[in-house]
Amino acid sequence: MRLLIVEDEKRLALSLARGLTAEGFAVDVVHDGREGLHRALEGVHDLVVLDIMLPGMNGYRVCAALRAAGSGVPILMLTAKDGEYDEAEGLDTGADDYLTKPFSYVVLVARVRALLRRRGRTAAPVLTAGPLTVDTGARRVRQGETEIALTAKEFAVLEQLAVRAGEVVSKSEILEHVWDFAYEGDPNIVEVYISTLRRKLGASRIATVRGAGYRLVTGDV
DSSP, X not given: OEEEEEOSOHHHHHHHHHHHHHTTOXXXXXXXXXXXXXXXXXXXXXXXXXXXXXXXXOHHHHHHHHHHTTOOOOEEEEESOOOHXXXXXXXXXXXXXXXXXXXXXXXXXXXXHHHHHHHHTTSOXXXXXXXXXXXXXXXXEXXXXXXXXXXXXXXXXXXXXXXXXXXXXXXXXXXHHHSOTTOOSOTTHHHHXXXXXXXXXXXXXXXXXXXXXXXXXXXXX
C-alpha cells in the first residue's frame, strides 16, 4: 500500500513517514498543498494523509479539488483545529476521516488501516494463489493449514505479487509500491526479500522470469 502525506510541519511529516514505513507502507511526503494535489492526482496512492493548514493551497481546497476531479482516494485530514464546524467542513469537502492534533500515533495507524479496509471491501480482501492465501485486511498469510509469519516488508512484497498472481511483476514495480520514489538504496533489496519469501513459502512458489521480474505461481507446487 502506498500513502501520501501532505504536511508542512517537516518534523511531524518525517516522523509519520518513518513510522508508517516501519508498518510496511510505502510513503511519499510533500509539504505544499499544490504539490500534494498534483501528486494525489497521479492516482498511485492508496490513501492521503492531508493537513488542513498548508502553504499554496489549504487542505479543504485540495480535498475538494480531488473529489471534483473524480478521485475516490481515501483522505484522512489532520489539523490543529478542534471545533465541530472545522470537522464538519473537512467531511463536507469529501474527507473520509478527521484527526485533531496532537494525536496518538497508534490511533492514526488504526484509522489508516480502517480506511484502507473500508476501501478494500469493493475488492477481494483475501488473495489466493493455489493453497496460498493472503489476507490483506488481517495481514495474515496461510499456505494450506499452516500460517506463515512474515515481517511487514515481506508481507508488502508478497501482497504486490498476490494482487497480480500469475502475472509478471517487475523489480521496479515492487520497489515503487513497497518502498517509495525517494528510495536511493540498492535495488537488489527486492531480491533479498524474494529470497526470504522463497525460504518461507517454498522455492517454487515464486518464479523468476529472467529480464522481466517475478511471478507468483497460482497452482499447486
